[in-house]
Amino acid sequence: MSNDPRQILVTSALPYANGSIHLGHLVEYIQTDIWVRYQRMQGHEAIYVCADDAHGTPIMLRAQQEGITPEALIERTGHEHRADFADFQIAFDNYHSTHSPENRALAETIYHRLNEAGHIHRRTIKQAYDPIKEMFLPDRFIKGECPRCGAADQYGDSCEVCGATYAPTELKNAVSAISGATPIEKESEHYFFALGDFEAMLRKWTRGEHTQSEIANKLDEWFETGLQDWDISRDAPYFGFEIPDAPGKYFYVWLDAPIGYMASFKHYCDTHPWLDFDAWWGKDSKHELYHFIGKDIAYFHTLFWPAMLHGSDFRTPTAVFCHGFLTVNGQKMSKSRGTFITARAYLQHLNPAYLRYYYAAKLGNGIEDIDLNLEDFLQRVNSDLVGKVVNIASRCAGFINKKYDGRLSDTVADPGLFDTFAAAREPIAALFENREYSHAVREIMALADQANQYIDAHKPWVLAKQAGKEQEVQDVCSVGLNLFRVLVTYLKPILPMLAEESEQFLNIEPLRWEDAATALTAHTINTFKPLMTRVEKDHIDAMVEASRENLQPAPDTGAPAATACNIEPVAEMIEFDDFARVDLRIARIVKAEHVKGADKLLQLTLDIGTETRNVFAGIKSAYAPEDLEGKLTVMVVNLQPRKMRFGVSEGMVLAAGPGGKDLWILHPDDGAEPGMRIK
RNA sequence: GGCGAGGUAGCUCAGCCGGUUAGAGCGCAGCACUCAUAAUGCUGAGGUCGGGAGUUCAAGUCUCCCCCUCGCUACCA
Numbered sequence: 001m002s003n004d005p006r007q008i009l010v011t012s013a014l015p016y017a018n019g020s021i022h023l024g025h026l027v028e029y030i031q032t033d034i035w036v037r038y039q040r041m042q043g044h045e046a047i048y049v050c051a052d053d054a055h056g057t058p059i060m061l062r063a064q065q066e067g068i069t070p071e072a073l074i075e076r077t078g079h080e081h082r083a084d085f086a087d088f089q090i091a092f093d094n095y096h097s098t099h100s101p102e103n104r105a106l107a108e109t110i111y112h113r114l115n116e117a118g119h120i121h122r123r124t125i126k127q128a129y130d131p132i133k134e135m136f137l138p139d140r141f142i143k144g145e146c147p148r149c150g151a152a153d154q155y156g157d158s159c160e161v162c163g164a165t166y167a168p169t170e171l172k173n174a175v176s177a178i179s180g181a182t183p184i185e186k187e188s189e190h191y192f193f194a195l196g197d198f199e200a201m202l203r204k205w206t207r208g209e210h211t212q213s214e215i216a217n218k219l220d221e222w223f224e225t226g227l228q229d230w231d232i233s234r235d236a237p238y239f240g241f242e243i244p245d246a247p248g249k250y251f252y253v254w255l256d257a258p259i260g261y262m263a264s265f266k267h268y269c270d271t272h273p274w275l276d277f278d279a280w281w282g283k284d285s286k287h288e289l290y291h292f293i294g295k296d297i298a299y300f301h302t303l304f305w306p307a308m309l310h311g312s313d314f315r316t317p318t319a320v321f322c323h324g325f326l327t328v329n330g331q332k333m334s335k336s337r338g339t340f341i342t343a344r345a346y347l348q349h350l351n352p353a354y355l356r357y358y359y360a361a362k363l364g365n366g367i368e369d370i371d372l373n374l375e376d377f378l379q380r381v382n383s384d385l386v387g388k389v390v391n392i393a394s395r396c397a398g399f400i401n402k403k404y405d406g407r408l409s410d411t412v413a414d415p416g417l418f419d420t421f422a423a424a425r426e427p428i429a430a431l432f433e434n435r436e437y438s439h440a441v442r443e444i445m446a447l448a449d450q451a452n453q454y455i456d457a458h459k460p461w462v463l464a465k466q467a468g469k470e471q472e473v474q475d476v477c478s479v480g481l482n483l484f485r486v487l488v489t490y491l492k493p494i495l496p497m498l499a500e501e502s503e504q505f506l507n508i509e510p511l512r513w514e515d516a517a518t519a520l521t522a523h524t525i526n527t528f529k530p531l532m533t534r535v536e537k538d539h540i541d542a543m544v545e546a547s548r549e550n551l552q553p554a555p556d557t558g559a560p561a562a563t564a565c566n567i568e569p570v571a572e573m574i575e576f577d578d579f580a581r582v583d584l585r586i587a588r589i590v591k592a593e594h595v596k597g598a599d600k601l602l603q604l605t606l607d608i609g610t611e612t613r614n615v616f617a618g619i620k621s622a623y624a625p626e627d628l629e630g631k632l633t634v635m636v637v638n639l640q641p642r643k644m645r646f647g648v649s650e651g652m653v654l655a656a657g658p659g660g661k662d663l664w665i666l667h668p669d670d671g672a673e674p675g676m677r678i679k
Numbered sequence: 680g681g682c683g684a685g686g687u688a689g690c691u692c693a694g695c696c697g698g699u700u701a702g703a704g705c706g707c708a709g710c711a712c713u714c715a716u717a718a719u720g721c722u723g724a725g726g727u728c729g730g731g732a733g734u735u736c737a738a739g740u741c742u743c744c745c746c747c748u749c750g751c752u753a754c755c756a
Contacts, residue, residue, distance in 0.1 A: 139755085214683070214684070217682085217683070218682080218683070218751080221681095221682060221683085221752090225752095225754080226754095228754085228755085228756085230756075231756090254756080295750080295751080296750085296751080297756095298751095299756060300756075303756095304756090324684085324749095324750080325749090325750075327749080330748095332749095361691085361692095361704095362691075362692080366684085367683090367684075367750090368684065368685075368749095369684085369685095369749065369750075371691080373690070373691065375690070375691095375706095376690055376691050376705075376706095377691095379690085379691090379704095379705050379706070380691075380704080380705065382705095382716095382718095383704080383705060383706095383718090384704080384705085386716060386718075387716090387718055387719080388718090388719090390715095390716075390718095391715060391716075391718050391719070392715090393715090394714090394715045394716065394718080395714050395715035395718080395719080396714080396715085397715090398714065398715070399714070438692075438693090439693080442692090442693075442703075442704080445703095445704070446703085446704090449704090452718095452719055452720075453719090453720070455714080455715090455719080455720095456712080456719060456720045456721095457720085459712085459714080460714060461712090461713070461714035461715090462712095462714090464714080477714090530716055531716095532716085533716065534716065534718095
């Protein structure tokens with residue numbers, strides 16, 4: 001493994017400055033960090049940069065909601081993010097912000113170059129506009145009734161009840177989620193990036209082993225669909241960078257976000273003058289550039305981003321590495337289940353090393369999702385790390401410290417076994433290099449088993465009681481500690497803190513990968529202190545409990561739930577006959593149950609006197625099934641049955657409220673009976 | 680609906696180009712040991728490899744159909 005030092009620039013995706021880092025984010029940062037630390041241990045120059053993604057409508061609105069400036073918001077979030085990452089030992093060389101002078105300059109440069117080369121087009125488009133807020137509305141900020149199934153409170157792009165997709169303008173009774181006003185259509189000139197100009201280049205690039213095969217497949221699909229122009233401008237008011245010579249037009253947040261990688265590196269160069277920005281980002285750069293991202297943003301990183309770079313005379317990435325999503329206990333992270341766990345909530349209860357190890361033990365180089373099974377997490381960490389690895393040091397150190405003054409033997413008593421351990425550094429290195437961490441961990445733990453078997457076979461505690469066996473005891477324990485040292489070397493990218501404390505214990509310089517090749521002999525170590533304690537079930541439970549949200553879920557992304565106090569305007573007048581067409585009845589909820597796979601639905605069985613109806617109602621967020629059973633409510637009985645994903649809904653129950661927890665179904669006064677018509 | 684990934688022991692996962700009685704770790708049971716953070720070692724139980732059909736001398740491993748899970752997507756990036 002004595003290759004020439006490589007120059008490697010590595011990035012993780014930029015977290016959005018609108019929310020906290022959570023366990024899902026950390027999959028990526030831990031994955032990247034392990035890779036970077038591994039490269040550094042190999043003696044390569046690996047520079048790891050990241051930044052907060054600070055622009056866009058959600059940030060602007062969130063700041064307004066809190067009554068602060070966007071700058072203040074992103075400043076605060078930036079501090080929070082940095083602290084979270086630092087505590088998880090994510091070893092960024094530089095952590096910057098997309099709202100920075102470097103990013104502005106680079107975004108402008110790239111834009112100018114693309115524009116001069118004719119890759120920017122201008123076109124007037126129609127968009128929904130909030131006349132009160134005086135701003136254009138992104139799809140997610142328009143709510144209304146689904147044009148297909150009539151479900152209320154749907155976003156402007158798609159219906160979460162029936163799955164229909166549509167333009168925001170098709171939404172019925174649409175309102176701005178920001179002001180509650182009815183959006184109007186308004187024209188505006190937008191700027192587009194002609195992605196199609198780069199099809200040939202992109203086809204070549206994506207075939208060149210710059211992406212995983214799964215992503216390459218996906219790209220083929222996108223090529224077949226055809227590459228569309230990309231809308232890269234947004235109208236004021238917008239928190240971002242104004243487009244040069246285009247007053248009132250701003251770069252779309254996704255335009256300057258990846259440029260943030262460059263900006264962060266540029267900022268780093270300014271304090272590290274021996275680094276030449278152009279040598280890393282220039283068109284003919286020989287250095288390596290890697291982006292670690294989630295599979296959800298592959299489109300941006302494997303199409304837009306290389307095209308933008310290529311079109312503006314910068315280098316393209318060496319590779320883009322995608323990973324899957326995180327599930328907790330086999331399900332999507334959920335606030336009500338307490339599995340939506342922020343980095344900070346985790347840190348308040350558990351050691352970050354546990355999570356780093358567990359993720360490593362599950363991460364491969366594919367794009368499969370990984371599951372954090374909390375029960376498995378506890379057992380795995382305890383038995384592997386505490387029971388196997390740390391135990392090796394623990395069971396040997398006592399003898400060496402007490403009987404031999406901390407002195408290791410002059411020779412390696414079992415060179416064959418040590419060589420087995422040392423020789424593993426090459427295959428394990430290859431696994432780290434290829435991001436096959438789970439495989440690497442398996443190999444390392446297999447070695448740990450061998451080490452324990454060795455100690456068990458030689459039984460120093462028995463020898464210690466026999467006169468004349470002093471040398472053997474020292475030898476066996478010295479071998480054990482040497483094996484431990486090799487294991488720690490291999491685990492160091494994953495567990496830097498454990499490595500550091502072990503280096504202190506072993507009284508050695510920071511371990512490099514090649515140190516695994518040679519043994520420590522005739523060397524004095526320090527007293528052993530427990531290097532890692534067990535995961536306590538109580539702590540996991542406490543973390544989950546603390547993360548469980550019983551109250552109103554906080555608006556974490558997208559549209560703020562600021563509509564609660566907004567009263568919809570009165571709809572247009574109708575005749576009595578129009579109303580009479582709607583057949584409303586008193587119904588008794590005889591059964592209410594969860595719908596497997598549905599996020600928002602409850603399945604209700606309603607007695608309307610003459611028959612029972614099966615109705616799916618989007619009220620799961622507000623009601624538990626058991627609270628509904630037996631109650632009377634009001635339903636529309638002559639609504640066309642609707643085939644839904646989970647079955648046919650034969651009517652609808654009436655409810656009011658903005659959604660989420662704030663949803664209330666109607667109850668008649670005492671005395672009403674199922675089947676009675678409401679008129 | 681389309682596409683992608685997946686469905687292998689209780690749990691988490693390996694199984695490359697098809698080839699002997701299907702593996703690992705954890706968990707479980709028994710035994711041993713007591714140096715070690717009740718850690719470790721040995722032994723064992725436990726799987727018709729989602730279901731069905733096919734190709735083959737031979738199929739978790741290839742083909743087709745079906746079922747289930749997850750994700751993306753549905754003119755949106």
